[in-house]
Amino acid sequence: HKTASGGKMKVGTLVRIRQSFSQSKVGKLAIIVDKWNPWNVVISIVDTGQQFEYDVRKLEVLCE
Numbered sequence: 001h002k003t004a005s006g007g008k009m010k011v012g013t014l015v016r017i018r019q020s021f022s023q024s025k026v027g028k029l030a031i032i033v034d035k036w037n038p039w040n041v042v043i044s045i046v047d048t049g050q051q052f053e054y055d056v057r058k059l060e061v062l063c064e
Contacts, residue, residue, distance in 0.1 A: 008061065015062060018059060025045070
C-alpha cells in the first residue's frame with residue numbers, strides 16, 4: 001500500500017498522526033469523521049474514540 005502526507009483525505013479515511021503537540025498522540029491511528037476545509041479535518045482516534053481537529057499536513061493516509 002502507498003502512504004502519503006496529506007493525500008486524498010475524506011470522511012472514512014484511515015490515517016496515522018505524524019505530528020502533534022501531544023507526543024502521546026504521535027503514531028496513533030485515527031479515522032477522519034469530518035472535513036471542514038482543504039486543510040483541516042476532524043479525526044477520531046481509534047483506541048480512545050476522542051475527537052480532535054487536525055491539520056492534514058500532520059497526518060499520513062494509510063487507507064482511503
